[in-house]
Amino acid sequence: MKLTIIDYLFIYSLVSIWMLLFVNIILALSGYVYYTKCANLKVNFIGKDNLPTVSILVPAHNEERVIGKTVKALLSLNYPKEKMELIVINDNSSDGTKDLLENIKKQYENYNFKIINTDNIIGGKGKSNALNIGFKHSKGEYIAVYDADNTPLKTALLYLINTIEKDKSLGAVIGKFRTRNKDRNVLTRFINIETLSFQWMAQAGRWQLLNLCTIPGTNFVVRRSIIEELGGWDTKAIAEDTEISFRIYKMGYKIKFMPLSVTFEQEPETLRVWFKQRTRWAKGNVYVLSKYIGGLFKVRVKNLLFDIFYFFTVYFLFLSSVVISDVIFILSLFTNIKVQVAGNFFVLWLLAYVLFVLEVSLTLTMEKGESNIRNLALVPVMYFTYCQLWMLVALKSIFLYIKDTILKKETKWYKTERF
Structure with a gap:
């Protein structure tokens, strides 16, 4: 039997899908081990007198719906107020964010709480730019970052x-x-499951296996000396968290995951709103991948090599494999084109689906x-609905990145709308 181009494409898609599935299963099992360790962890906190100074940066653009709750939660952290400063960068907001912040500041006049207001000349250029502005006004030995819609537990910063x-080998720690x-609707329930499985279980597994994590963009601390040496955040990166993670690893530091924070x-x-936000994330990660993949064989940090490989697998191998397999399936229904490779591929697909459900x-x-x-009932449905939407997100993000690159168009930051 002579194999056709369809057969070779099918084999490629099958191998790629199973390869990523295998990696995710290993990460999930390793993550389970790490979570078990942390659940039994007895933390001996540093004495109050020995705690270092921390500057908390919160970029905020048109955040009047959520910023009040966030600021009050941060000012209520179990951390000595004389060793903590809160800096909110009101980044060219056109709503009531500024007035709301000023009113809160009056209520907490005994706290080290700074508000930096920017205009459309120096501000309004995305999260990276806002963080760089805030960093210039900070004094802490450590820099903590929280998004404007966050309400951390009181012990969050203390654990970090x-x-x-x-x-001393850690450059940053993420919570x-x-x-x-x-519980708002089906979409937020899917997001909750996605966050727990594809983000945090994977982070735990990567740390357990490789001492590797990627900064998530919120609830993390980084050494001030590192930000100074790096020259701040990359203003071209709309996934600034992933990009700065790569540079921290290139410096020889590790980034640890502390799930108790x-x-x-x-x-x-x-x-x-979900589609816009996720497209920004994916497009930002494609930028990071394109920025570092060119020097792949020059990279000596094995952790960075794994991340480059993982991003390449997700955004190119896996995505192309899913598209190819879907196209072949549709063609087989409406044309005479058939896969001639011997084997029961329905069983392989069914097994992959079962493993997905078990993993999540x-x-x-x-x-x-x-x-x-309720959640366990959503997981089997998630594969055919929510997960398929991610394929559209990835395709659009790659298209937009290529388009912007060809047209030499500056990438615009999309701020997630609040509710």
């Missing part, structure tokens, strides 16, 4: 600082964010209250 202070509005954030409640369900057992009937 305690972890990084005890290990975990949870979905604050998970938890913050809650608001997630998109409509598909339109395993993740839910690690979070109190998440392994419930």
Whole structure:
């Protein structure tokens, strides 16, 4: 039997899909081990007198719906107020963010709380630019970053600082964010499951296996000396968290995951907002991949090599494989084109689906209250709905990145709408 181009494409898609599935299963099992360790962890916190100074940066553009709750939560952290400064960068807002912040400042006049107001000349250019502005006004030995829709638990910052202070090899420590509005509708429930499984279980697995993590953009601390040496955040990167993670690893530092540090954030409640936000994330990651993949063989940091490989697998191998397999399936229904490779491929697909359901369900057992009937019933449906939307997001983000590159168009930052 002579194989055709369709057969070779099918084999390529099958191998690529199973390769990524295998990697994710290994990460999930390793993450389970790490979470189990952390659940039994007895933390000896640093004494109050020995705690370092921390500057908390919060970029805020038109955030009047959420910024009040965020600022009050941050000012209520269990951290000595004389060693903590809160800097909110009101980045060219056109709503009531400025007035709201000023009113809160009057209520907390005994706290080190600064408000930096920017205009459309120096501000309004995205999160990276806002963070760079805030950093110039900061004084802390460590820099913490929170998004404007976050309400961290009171111990969140303490866990992060305690972890990084005890290990000089760490350049940054990240905590975990949870979905604050998970019960709003089906979309937010899907996002909650996605966050727990594809983000935090994967982070835990990467740390357990490789001492590797990627900064998530909120609820993390980084050494001030590192930001100074790096020259701040890359203003061209709309996924500034991933980009700065790569540079921190190139410096020889590690980034650790501390799951006991938890913050809650608001997630998109409509598909339109979700699609815009996720497209920005994916497009930003494609930028990071294109920025570093050219020097792949010059990179000596094995952790960075894994991340470059992982991003390439997700955005190119896996995406192309799913598209190819879907096209072949549709062609087989309406034309005479058939796959001639011997084997029961329906069984392989069914096994992949079962492994997906088991992997995500395993993740839910690690979070109190998440392994419930409603969530477990959503997981099998998630594969055919929510996960397929990610394919559209990835395709659009790659198209937009290529388009902007060809036209030499400056990438614009999209701020997630609040509810």
